[in-house]
Amino acid sequence: MSTLIKPNHIGRKISRIRELRDMKQEALAQALGTNQQAISAMENSETIDEEKLIEVAKVLGVSVEAIKNFSEEAVLNIINNTFTNTSHDNSTINSINIQPNFNPLDKIVELYERLVQSEKEKVEYLEKIIKGK
Incomplete structure (x- = not known):
């Protein structure tokens, strides 16, 4: 039985973090002093040089390690735990059942x-x- 290891695709991780921050490629490009096509190419790249990664992390407001270790599953777990397990009061936010269907x-x-x-x-x-x- 073979196990498939997901590649550590930094560009995809940057793309997902940018999307979670509700930021368009154009906005990221402007903040980095480049154009949208360069951002698109970067997000399609599996690796990015460390200096560019530091700049991107700064603009996105996260650490380089956060980008490198980004996991969609972890984000979903955090969101799920935030809405269901953070407090035991009967506040409205905890009673909302958000399940994309x-x-x-x-x-x-x-x-x-x-x-x-x-x-x-x-x-x-x-x-x-x-x-x-």
Whole structure:
């Protein structure tokens, strides 16, 4: 039985931290004095030089170690524990049950159906133009 080890993809981790901070690539680029394309390339890179990582960490307001050790599962556990186990009072925040209930495959199917519908509309439009000539 083989076990797959997830690669330590620093670019993806930077992307997720940026998204969790509700920051667009353009905003990060501006703070770093570069452009959005450079940020996109950086987020697609598996490794980043240490100096650039320090700059990015400073802009994102986290430590370099936080980026290197970032784990989506850990973030979800922290959020879950914050909403369910932090206090035993009956405050409103603890009574909210937040559970995303969409399936990513359903979203892909929905997008595919929209794409197919769009293509059908294009074909109908082109046929109408051809018949008009």
